[in-house]
Amino acid sequence: MNTAEYLIKKLEELGINDFFGLPGDYNFNILYAIENNPNTNWIGCTNELNAGYAADGYARQRGYGAIVTTYGVGELSSINAIAGSYAENVPVISIVGAPATKCLDEKTLIHHNFWNINTKAFETAHKSVVETTAFLNRDNAKIEIDRILKVFVKEKRPVYISIPIDIAKMEISDRQTDYEWTSDKNTLETVIAKIARKINNSVNPVILGDSLVKRYDARLEFKEFVAKSGIPTTNFIMGTGLIDSDCPNYLGTYFSKYRNPKAQERLENTDCLIAAGPIYSDMNASGFNLPYKINSHIAIYGTYTIVEGERYDNVKMSDVLEGLTEAVQPREFNIEKPVIGYDKSEITQGNLTSNYIYPRLQEFIKENDIVIAETGIIHNGIAQMKFPNNSELHTQTLWGSIGWATPAAFGACMANPNTRVILMTGEGSHQLTAMEVGNMLRHGVKPIILVLNNKGYTIERMLSNKPEDKFNDIMQMNYSKFARVFEGDVWSTKVSTADELDKALKVTQIMNKLCYIEVCTQPDDMPELTKEVIADFKANAPSASEGYCTKPEEVKLSKTEDMQFGTTVHESLIRDMEV
Secondary structure, three states: OEHHHHHHHHHHHOOOOEEEEOOOOOOHHHHHHHHHOOOOEEEEOOOHHHHHHHHHHHHHHHOOEEEEEEOOHHHHHOHHHHHHHHHOOOOEEEEEEEOOHHHHHOOOOOOOOOOOOOOOHHHHHHOOOOOOEEEOOOOOHHHHHHHHHHHHHHHOOOEEEEEEHHHHOOEOOOOOOOOOOOOOHHHHHHHHHHHHHHHHOOOOEEEEEOOHHHHOOOHHHHHHHHHHHOOOEEEOHHHOOOOOOOOOOEEEEOEOOOEOHHHHHHHHHOOEEEEEOOOOOOOOOOOOOOOOOHHHEEEEOOOEEEEOOEEEEOOOHHHHHHHHHHHOOOOOOOOOOOOOOOOOOOOOOOOOOHHHHHHHHHHHOOOOOEEEEOOOOHHHHHHOOOOOOOOEEEEOOOOOOOOOHHHHHHHHHHHOOOOOEEEEEEHHHHHHHOOHHHHHHHOOOOOEEEEEEOOOOHHHHHHOOOOOOHHHOOOOOOHHHHHHHOOOOEEEEEEOOHHHHHHHHHHHOOOOOEEEEEEEOOOOOOOHHHHHHHHHHHHHOOOHHHOOOOOHHHOOOOHHHHHHHOOHHHHHHHHHHHO
16 A cells, blocks of 8 residues: 555554544645545644644544644644643644655755755654654655654654655555554563552552543553552542542542642642652642652653652553552541532522533533533633543643634544533633634534633733733624534524523533533633632732742752653753743
């Protein structure tokens, strides 16, 4: 088969059946390979940035995602989306159609290029936001595809591959290659023994779960470890949904000092913390005031584990957790289970507020639902909910690129076409990428979209010195009418009271079509948690020009600890704080 067909076939074997992107004359041979494969589909998007976000949402559900763009103009348009996937360990492959090899070799000045030609400039631009890159030629096509997919599968991060027109249709061997990898047996046994000994000798162990458990496909092993061990368990915001809320040893989400004091107390008093897949960012960990004792910290990542300050490479997270389930002695702990989630919503008179919106959404969400929450104030409201069993919450809490959620919801719909997807986004974010609603209708997916209209960038208003600053204003739209601009089966409405929202949510349950609700609140309305976090940010940064960051002396992670962990997240956290 030809090069493009081989690449698409191998990606299909990984579970990618839908490829997002835009056509361009340099990538036509890749698109033909997608369309000619009976098990894959081409999903055209409005622009490359949206396509990247959609591939991200798809990968969060399917395990892997793919975007196809054209040389230069297309791939650079998608690079922010790829960077977000890299930051949050979402495996998306960026496939770029490039000019013919002869044009590259002779540096012919053709479209989508600079007049002073640098044929590898765009690959170079991607090197900081992907795990590895490849630029195919006649000699390396098969080898490089296999190499890059091995990295893709192991590291669970974006990779980049550029394929010239002539190389895409060049015949290559289709010899089977295995991309899976296995843990080093001796290292795995050592790690499990050390951790099990430490846990079994502890008095107050605590398990902390986070999003990398999802990324590295270790959810089942994590649940079994939590259930069998009986150890009190909490999670960061991005780890919401890892454990069912009714699990007897589940403490709910950790919100630092702001919420859930029982989880905070457990972490403060632990003599053995087992952290599975943690991402230590300000928004995800509710600030940098992490209370646990560093010398007792066990950190289990996707491909390595750290125990007592020593790093052990080439061990899978799933294998470590499975081994611990067998090795750790089950115990009963005196756990006073906290109340998880909001109290039942009660309809109130007057303007609609966050105090009603989020408790009402908590009641609305069902088992197996997929919830996509935009960055800003929304994730603070959503994260405090009690989620039904087997439901999913996806946020882009670390990268925080506004506009991500709408195309990501489209990608999630394509990944799970028979599952209900609920999108909660702010109108400021929605304006960046709202055209993807048209592609939702074109492809017949039927999410429930709630657009929170609070007349501008509310989170930025609260962070700036003067909330009335004009740079936080945006053009006002009639969003409920916007949804009906596109040809397709859509129901839309506008609500501004608790009673209207309640009626609209009930209507969506009998509608077999895309439902779009504009939810209107006052400009200063936000969840109470957001108000508290912002107040702390401002207290630690007296002027906006200095930024809003916790003071370095308040950070519990030492620089020594950071170097022991050796992860990009830790290194950048400490480096930024020192600056």
